[in-house]
Amino acid sequence: MAPQRFREQFDHIQRSMPDVPLAMGPDDSAAFLYEKGVVLVRDGEDARLVEDTVRTFFTEAPGLDQEQVRRVSPQTNRTGVTRIRVADPGQGGAQGDPAVAHALRAMREREGRARRPLVSRNHVIHIAPVNACPGDEPVPAPRTEGTNPAPAAAAHDPESAVSVLVIDTGLMHDYRSWPQLAHVDGDLAVQETDANGMLKQYVGHGTFIAGVVSSVAPNTDVTVLGTLSDVGAMLESEFGAALFESVDRYGWPDIISLSAGTTTSSGLDGLLGMDAFMAELREQRTLLVAAAGNNGSATPFWPAAYASRPDHADSVLSVGALRSDGEFGACFTNHGPWVKVYAPGERLTSALTGFDSPVPYVYQHSTFDTCRYGFGYACTCQEPSHSGVLSDESVAAKPDQVMFEGLAHWSGTSFATPVVAGMVADLMAAGGQRDPRAAARQLLAGIAEFAEVRGAHVPALRPPTWSAVPVVVPAPAV
Structure with missing residues (x-):
């Protein structure tokens, strides 16, 4: 499937x-x-x-x-x-x-x-695909529910704030209507809605990620770049150049949060289009926190898989996703020895749009009757159920439609990645640590809890303000 x-x-x-x-x-x-x-x-x-x-x-x-x-x-x-x-x-x-x-x-x-x-x-290069799309499509969440992870108690201090560069889609025009994004800056989305006034498929992805970082680590200066435009895709040959343009524009930050990548032709050890950037990254102090991808596969997903190369083990941290109870891997997460840590990435809650302008969204993909990766819990492949315009011509005239008024639930290694980026940044801010790579090593060394992913026990990071959600296992058919 x-x-x-x-x-x-x-x-x-x-x-x-x-x-x-x-x-x-x-x-x-x-x-x-x-x-x-x-x-x-x-x-x-x-x-x-x-x-x-x-x-x-x-x-x-x-x-x-x-x-x-x-x-x-x-x-x-x-x-x-x-x-x-x-x-x-x-x-x-x-x-x-x-x-x-x-x-x-x-x-x-x-x-x-x-x-x-x-x-x-x-x-x-595309926003961390489940075969070329996030772990699911966003689902509206009531404002009264609040974010998950919830905002940490730390205050923002411009003198000690950790710089985080999010390379993604641009920000919604009214993102500042959410107070947690007060210290976020960057590019606005070029086009938020289509000709019919519907929210486009990936618009809001960068805003959602910025909200996750800011919730986990309030003492950050987050800059969101619209490098991947509003469709979340770019050729490898252009992406390497765009990364150089990003650091030329803003300087090398403490942390880069990147929720995009690709698998490659068999046998390739990296991406030719990113080789020069990765070589320069190695000589900087910046930590690249990269999504492991959502193909439900052990096949290396680049650039996250650079974390498994000895020459980049210190400069790249690859992140897989845990399901909503935090105990097991999400059905969609990539896995394998090249994935260095896992964090909550299923049904997180963050700002998708601002609060000033409610906007409708038409689902693009239909959910499945069963998990497309063979899992038995009520995963995002199945729930909440909806019909999408790209999946079934019979519903193209009237696919399911929802209204976003700020918060959303969304799943993918795309969102586990800013959780880990935020935890590294929070450790830096709390301890006065100015070396993000040293902070990442300290964070990983202090892991005392593990999760199970495809039968393997793997290191897991769970921010203190994140709340686990019980996982539902459907009763067997009679």
Whole structure:
């Protein structure tokens, strides 16, 4: 059932990026999205080597056109990568791109078993997908319910506040109507609603994350950037450059909270488009707290999986999600030894919109009859039940609609990530610690409680103001 959701989101993302033909791949498993007809390669001699190798391979392979091989972005930039066109992006369907696959094969044969490939697909970086979407869609919550985690008691002090840069979608225009966001700044969403006045699918994601950080760690200066626009997606080749632009604009913060990423082509150890940024990050004092992704898989999800590389073990902290009781992993969370810590990420409550302008939302995806990952509790795959416009043509004329007036429940490693970012920031502010990486080490070293994720006992962080919600296990059918 998970591939169904992936295909629904593929269509949504493709419509939001009409000038970039996309494919899903590497085959019918639909593990990630990437740009059709193009491969990504390191600049300089590596780029020339790839061009020559692919041309030779295409000359000898039937049905492939070596005349189409050419650079389409030859300019050198800080990311150190170039896009090379290997086929007409307009050819073929969305179910994989054979020309790109052949180009990668040519280089694999040329490179042998090189640890760091010279070439890769140009993946789509997206808001921590459940096969390309958050753990669920948001559900309205009454204002009287308050946030979960609830606001901590600490006060904001401009002299000692910890700087947190959230790289995500932009803020809602009236976000400051919620007092907890008084010390949040950044980019406003470019377009909050569609032509019919409905809240767009990912608008509010960055606002929700800022609310989680501010609740866990009030003594923070949070800046939310609209790097991922209002659709939550960007090509890898552009994302690396956007990260550099972010730190050029605001300086290197104490903490970067990033709830986006992608799985990659088999065997890739990282993202070519992010290599240069990750190398510079290693030399800074900034801690990158990154979402592990929501594919219910052990497949590494980048950039969170950089936490498993020895050269980035100190600079990257990868975060998985616990279900609402905090005792077990959420059904959707990615897992494995590359995920360093887990935190509550199911049905958290935060600000989705401001309080000044109620806005309607139409559900895009239908819930499932059973958990799409095979779990037996009442997870977000099933509850609360609703019908979505992308899932079923029969409900397209009248999908379920709700009204948001501020707070929402939302699930995903997207939101477990700011919980951990906030806990690191809170430890820094409380103890006068100015080194975020040292604070992260201290926080992890002090973990005395664990949770169970896919049969493994894993370190778990639960902020003191977070309230567990009992998990419902449906009675067996008679």
